[in-house]
Amino acid sequence: DTEVTQTPKHLVMGMTNKKSLKCEQHMGHRAMYWYKQKAKKPPELMFVYSYEKLSINESVPSRFSPECPNSSLLNLHLHALQPEDSALYLCASSQDPSRGGVAAFFGQGTRLTVV
Amino acid sequence: EDQVTQSPEALRLQEGESSSLNCSYTVSGLRGLFWYRQDPGKGPEFLFTLYSAGEEKEKERLKATLTKKESFLHITAPKPEDSATYLCAVHRGGSEKLVFGKGTKLTVNP
Numbered sequence: 001d002t003e004v005t006q007t008p009k010h011l012v013m014g015m016t017n018k019k020s021l022k023c024e025q026h027m028g029h030r031a032m033y034w035y036k037q038k039a040k041k042p043p044e045l046m047f048v049y050s051y052e053k054l055s056i057n058e059s060v061p062s063r064f065s066p067e068c069p070n071s072s073l074l075n076l077h078l079h080a081l082q083p084e085d086s087a088l089y090l091c092a093s094s095q096d097p098s099r100g101g102v103a104a105f106f107g108q109g110t111r112l113t114v115v
Numbered sequence: 116e117d118q119v120t121q122s123p124e125a126l127r128l129q130e131g132e133s134s135s136l137n138c139s140y141t142v143s144g145l146r147g148l149f150w151y152r153q154d155p156g157k158g159p160e161f162l163f164t165l166y167s168a169g170e171e172k173e174k175e176r177l178k179a180t181l182t183k184k185e186s187f188l189h190i191t192a193p194k195p196e197d198s199a200t201y202l203c204a205v206h207r208g209g210s211e212k213l214v215f216g217k218g219t220k221l222t223v224n225p
Binding site: 042043045055090102106107108111 | 147149151156157158159160161164202206211212213215216217218
């Protein structure tokens with residue numbers, strides 16, 4: 001089973017709203033990722049959690065706040081977003097990140113629209 | 116700096132017309148090169164991992180190969196359902212990041 005589950009699939013939010021994106025995997029993977037993807041562009045890394053600790057933050061604005069409650073779950077809390085933050089948000093996971101060269105498996109994404 | 120360049124940006128084929136997609140990379144200490152398929156509005160679907168020059172992997176109509184500077188994704192007798200964007204990504208030793216190319220959008224006409 002190589003499934004990464006993301007909820008919700010679609011989200012429309014106003015610029016003053018607070019919402020959360022959720023991601024779950026049960027493959028025993030110890031690295032989890034958030035990516036942002038705009039139309040016709042490749043995925044752009046936002047955050048990496050390695051063994052439930054934040055190891056990479058790609059200078060993402062503070063209106064995006066990641067959280068890793070346990071090794072299977074990853075959340076992305078959203079607050080005071082801008083219309084330009086509208087995008088497909090992808091969660092991914094991979095095995096032991098210290099090994100390197102291991103594939104990341106992606107969820108189906110959350111299509112976020114900020115109005 | 117790690118770089119991944121995919122060509123062509125877009126490719127149109129007739130059903131049954133075989134072709135290849137290219138992924139050129141510059142990375143110090145390659146730990147893995149990955150191919151993904153992405154359908155519109157969906158997350159990337161993992162296809163292959165290649166680790167060292169000379170390695171080849173196959174899955175149905177797809178075959179991926181790797182040299183020291185580039186990887187090819189060969190598509191044999193494609194079908195319309197092979198239409199998608201194909202993404203190449205590399206993983207450098209000592210880094211937790213995947214560096215993606217911009218992708219090749221493949222359209223297979225019936």
